[in-house]
Structure formats: structure tokens, C-alpha cells
Amino acid sequence: MAVAREATPVESAEDVKQADLDSEDLLQIYRNMLITRGIEERGHILYRQGKIPGSFYTGRGNEGASVGVATAMQAMDVGTPIQRDMGVHVTRGTEPWRIFAQYMGRSDGLAAGKDGNVHMADIRLGLIAMVSHLPALMPVAVGAALAFQIRREPRVAVAWSGDGAMARGDAHEAMNLAGVRKLPVVFIVDNNQYAYSTPNRLEFACDHLADRAAAYGFEGVVVDGCDVLTVYREAHAAIEKARAGGGPTLLELVTLRMEGHAVHDDAFYVPREMLEHWKEKDPIERHRRWLKESGVLGEAVDDEITVEVKKLLNEAMKRAEESPLPDAADLDTGVYADPEELDTPHHR
């Protein structure tokens, strides 16, 4: 029995107005989605060239979900994005060249070579770096929200999880504590229907993961994650509700993981027809179409944006490749923090 609300799609210009977006915002969303996909496509190239040690993960198909949520966050808000959420890093302003440097284990990567792939975040942009153990950052986001509540700050934390990771206890403890204390936190589930090779039906027995919200005393909403504008509208509503003291919301953003779990995985277990079906729903194509139909994006501007993104990313790749590999002497630096580090803005 489904209990969560199913979000109606954003269709008309009126809907968009309600979502509080002007044409510049709409184009910025488009640009950010292109940058997001462009980074990951170039990641594949670097990987094939043998320049990325370890594994390589992408969020293809999740660009609308990640960019939509991040666009709805204010600069003062914070978040804990996961492995499919490159769009969050991009939207919050992480420089692409540092992401390429991160992929390649260079010293200008966000983890300076101490950690790899999407295990990164710039705290100055309000993002907290994920760990492999999923969804261990959900309770951490809840703690950020607790800090905001204690200090009566109008800030919101956004916690991400995958559909598979929602089976772990961290998710339950985080949502329960947030519900009990009515914390300013929004929970996002990137439901791309697979956890590695495991489909939704072997992960959970309720109709929707968003149904669980009711058990924690807050609202759950199922959203088409391929529709960036609907994602934005629902995330915006949930974030502002949390900011106003209305407590948490759980948004389940449904997409399909359009590539393997990581680069080594050809996802043979995902039915071909399913992939074809979801390819039609591609979030970038969909937004582009909508922009054109709504007269926000003309051919010339589209070309201009595409060229600009390409240039940005090509230069970023070049700059990243110039970044040195870390010095082996740095192996044992940074295990412990020094007291003066607590004086950085995020720790005052």
C-alpha cells in the first residue's frame, strides 16, 4: 500500500513560475547538467587512457535529480551527496579541473590524493565528503541540521542515499532522530532502481521508499527524477518547509542507473528494453526540449552553451593533468588535526 504522495510533473510556464525560476535559472540548470555529464564522459576517456587509478563511477541518468536538488539549496545550506550526485558538486561551484584531478589522484584533487573518485567535497561550498560505507553520511547531515536548530539558524541540511543503502540502519536512525526533533533536514533517495546488480524488488518490500517517511512522522514524496523541474519544485518546497521549522521530508527521485555500477560493470542484468525505455526519458534531453518548446532556449544560445561547456571541460582536463601527483612524504600528514585548524570559518 503506497502512502507517499506522487509529485505531479511540472508542465506549464505557470508551474515553473510557481517553482520560482527565471530564464537565467533555467539555463543555468541546463548548463550544470551538461557540465555534469561532460565531466563523467571525460572521466571515461581518462579511465580508458589509464589515467584514473582504482575504479570510476558515474551518475549518468541522475543529472536532473542531482542538479535539481542542488539548485533548490541556498548557499548557506549544506549537503552530503553520494556517488551519483556529481551534479551537486557542479551546481555548488566545485571547479571541474579539481574533479578531474581528484579522479586522477593528483594533489589538486579535493582529497589531494588521500581518497579517490567521488569521495570528495568542498566544505567551503557546504558539502561534506562521503565515505564508501553507505549511507553513513545520513546521520552526519542530521547532525548538521541539529547544529542549525540549536543555533536557531535558518539553514537546512540535505542528506542523500541510494535506494540500496536505504536498507541499512544508518538510514533508519538518521530519519528517526530527525523526525523526533523535527530537524531542518531533507532526505533525498536517488532511486536508480538498482544497487549494484540488485533490483528494487530484492531491496525493499514496500511500494515506495518514500512510504517509510510516514513511519518517521514526516511526508514522503515520489518524484520523477528525470524531470529536473519537478525535482527542483519538490526539493525547493521541502527545503523551505524545513527552513521554516516544518521538519524533514523524504523525496524519492526515481531514475534508472544508465551505466554499470562502476566502469568494470556492463550491467548485463538490466533488461535492454528497460534501458531503452529510460533512455527516452533522459533528463538533459528532456530539459532541452522543454526549454526550446517554452522559447527559453534558441538554437544559437544552445550552440553557445554547448561550446562554452566543452571549452571549460577541455581546459579543466588539461589543467588537471598538469597537477602533480602527491609526494610520498605526505603519506602520514593530516591523520590528526591541529588546534589552529578549528579557526577556519566552518569551525567557528
Next chain:
Amino acid sequence: MAIKTYLQAISDGLREEMRRDQRVFLIGEDIGVYGGAFKVTQGFQQEFGEDRVIDSPLSETAITGACTGAALMGMRPVCEMQFSDFVSCAFDQLVTVAAKQHYRVGTPVPIVVRLPSGGGFSGGPFHSQNPEGFFAHCPGLKIACPATPADAKGLILSAIRDPNPVLYFEHKHLYRRIKGEVPDGDTAVEFGKARVHQEGSDLSIITYGAMVYTAEEAAKAAAEQDGTSVEIIDLRTITPWDREAVLASVAKTSKVIVLHEDTHTSGFGAEIAATIAEEAFETLDAPVMRITAPDTPVPFSPPLEKAYLPQPGDVLAGIERLAAY
């Protein structure tokens, strides 16, 4: 200077730091209205309010993870595990998240986890453990195990001010049994500086936490018996630990017992013994001896638990054996 119990000293330290620093808040199970299972935070909610003394659901993962998140937002969280045993439910948040965050991405995580630990009152396998060894193996965490009221206060102050995740083990058997002088005011005790609990010349006992008193009783008996002079080194913190103080004592006495209440294999004593073997082999006149709990869970029934916990008699027997070596 006033005479305080170990428990009062912890409580005073927490209260004074909360008065001094608005960023400090407490979260844990039953710590607010009830004042904590051991009453360490009794009266705190009245003084500091429900926002700074938070009664949480039974959720060690959420408690610890939330501390990390709040710390990253500039707070100075102190959480309480109702018993140190339950920290196993927060292992991931400490070892995977908090301990590695600074190394990975350079963000300090200044949190304190308070851990009422140790046996001696039939708490059984799940309310008596000394789980510090698991965490001493994890780079990025710091660990304090105070033995005296003065250190209990001084180390809680330092723990809260430290920019790293700190596990603060408070031994339940010391809470009300141990009284001592606690200097007034801001008396933070530095991590990694051992304390000479008593000076001696024939043999050194390296220990921490409640075993300091077990060592003291054994040393007293040894002195009365045949005048053996035992030096007791109280490590105070095991991450970092004071190698220099240990090596200096070993250089002086040439015979050493490493004593702890945690179980034997891979206990922290193994690290101390190995370091002495590596660094002070030439100064030794006898093999390093470890006296610890055996490799079993902590048993419930009094005769079993007594056999489990290192007793003064066990330590005295060790002293006699080493002295005769």
C-alpha cells in the same frame, strides 16, 4: 582545591566547559531529564536547557554521526554511550567517518564520546567491557582513560578542546569509589603525558584507568612484604601514549609489568610490550610481563568475574616473579 569524586570531577569539567563555550552541547540516552544512567549530567538540562542537553532515541549510530555533522558545522558535541559496550553500534561512525575525515579531506572533527567502561559489579558480558583496544588500532582517533579525579576533569577539558574525535573512557568502578584533590579552575591535562603515580626503583608497572589502583594495592603489599620498590606509570591517554615516560621508567628499573583490564591478545599492552622490546631491549633485566584479563567475554557471576579481572594478588604474584628473575 577540593576533594571530589571521580564522577563529580567529570561532571564539573563538562559543566565548566559548557559555561565557558556556548558551542559545547551534550547528546545521549537518558542524559537530560534523568541525568544519565550514572548521573554524570544530573541537573545539566535545568541549567543549559533542552537544546544543549539532548535526550536522544536509542541510536548510537545517529548520536555519533550527528556529533560529527554538528562538529563540522562548528559545534563542540559531547555524546554519551550509556555503557561503553554500546559503542560497537557506533563503530562505523567513529572509525569510518570521524577518524578518517581529516586525513581524507582536511576537515577536523572535534567530537568527544564519553564511554562508561569497565567491570567489577556483575555487569556481565555487555555492560563491563573495556573496548579501547579496538579504537587504539584506528589512526585518527584519540583515547583518554583517566584514573584520578584531577585527570578526569583535566582530560575532559582537553578532550572537548581537541580538534580530533576523542574517546573518553570513564571507569564505572572509579565513579564514586575514588576521591581526590581536584585543582580549581581551568586545569586541562595534556594528552600524551603520563603521570608517575608512585615512584619506585625495582620494577615498573605501566597501566591506566582502574588498574592504577590494583597496581597500587599490589605495590603496597610488595613493599610491606620485602621492601620491593615499585614504580607505577599511569598513561592517562593511550592515543597518543607517552613512550618517553615509559622508556625512562624501564631504563630506571629494568623490569616491567604491563597491566590492563582489557583482554590479552592484541590488547593495548601488546603495543607497549612490543615498543619496550624494540626500544629498550638492552636495559631489560627480565622479560616484559603482561597482566591482563583473559581472552574471554566478561563473565557475570561474582566468582567468575573476580577470576576474570586482574586482582591485586595477581599483580603481586607477578611482582614477586619478576623481582626474583
